[in-house]
Amino acid sequence: MTQRNALVVSAHSADFVWRAGGAIALYAERGWHIHVLCLSFGERGESAKLWKQPGMILGQVKAARRSEAEQAAEILGATISFMDCGDYPLRVSDERLLDITAQYRRLQPEFVLTHSFQDPYNFDHPLANRLAMEARVIAQAHGHLPGEQVLAAPPVYLFEPHQPEQCEWKPQLFLDISSVWDKKYRAFQTMQAQEHLWEYYTRTGLQRGAQAARNSGRKIKYAEAYQCVYPRVTDDFL
Template identity: 50%
Template sequence: MTATPTALVISTRAADFVWRCGGAIALHAAKGYDVTVLSLSFGERGESARLWREGKTQQQVKDIRRAEAEKAAGALGVHEHVCLDMGDYPLEFTAENKARIVEVIRKVQPDVMLSHSRCDPYNTEHMNTTQAVLECRMIAQTWGHDPGEKVLGGAAALSLRAAPDRADGLDAGHLPRHHTSLGPQAGRHRMHGRAAAPLGLLHPRRAATGRPLQAQLWRPVGRARLPIR
């Protein structure tokens, strides 16, 4: 019996996965992937100005943002949405929180992981997220971290970035009807493979060929799609 392919999207805040890679999530869920979304924060401080102006408390804002994220995840066909509630502005990448990320990575055992671009000077917490994800992916592969748990095998790591100027092979027709309210950019997303230094990852283009995967050093590959064929 063939194992169900898995993907893990690690989103800084609960809104990020929707508009940055909603089209890719919906497409891959439709292709049979179990897509898990890990939101590190509800985005209760920086992305909820209207709710604060309405006089909501922080817990009320979190509850509203959680409900919105769960509804969006359901519309996209997400297998499971997890939120670690790590705070917001600032997002705290403590050793404890990194261990929680590692725990999710090991539980999902993803064939491919997506997180933010390594360069986002407007919101440095997106860059910090990707750096933490790369570190946690590395830790998840080490046998000495929480011995007895299943370690992570090779997982392709790509970064996500919205591309409202062009549709790169995805369109809103791939999305559930009630999700197309995001408008024409709902399906306009690009997957970018990037690295500033060699990392022990799987090459996304090799993954896309369907040939046996072999661990190798990461190298810049330009635009890369998730390994769907």
């Protein structure tokens, strides 16, 4: 049986947990290989709790955030890698862009999850989106490293930003994650540096679950919402 793969491009070390942890756990349980690529550790803008500790230094913050993310990925059933491209600001060279492209070529993902196109509260997030999208296009080009297997056209789904109304993000797909919610919440609990978000994203899961139930007639308690970048291609409306 051929291994099926998916790629999650996360700006910071915790983003994939809050926004796509259910999808990761769900597909991992189905036998998929889900790889999370973290562009940074979230060491400056998303680690306030750690920085408030006396004597804290950058290396310790990075190590703590990396450990949290690795534990979360293990709980969810994903593999994870880090690029350490900085945080507040996140900056990526063309060389790093091609490193992301290489991940696409290596994995040949059947779908991709990443950030929204806009986020006026965190400019690292739309940059991660741009990198994920641009690397996908480069990986499809026959002229990029001829002889390698080119990428097909994996659909890209944008996970929910923290304040969707301000990000011009619209839910177009609800994913029922009720069966894996316990795993997602356990992954939450590894993120000690951002404990204040546990309740927020629990409420988000319940809200999206209620909306998913309303739009399907199914009994759904927890859901994640996604915006579709490209038209969905199918031979069945159902």
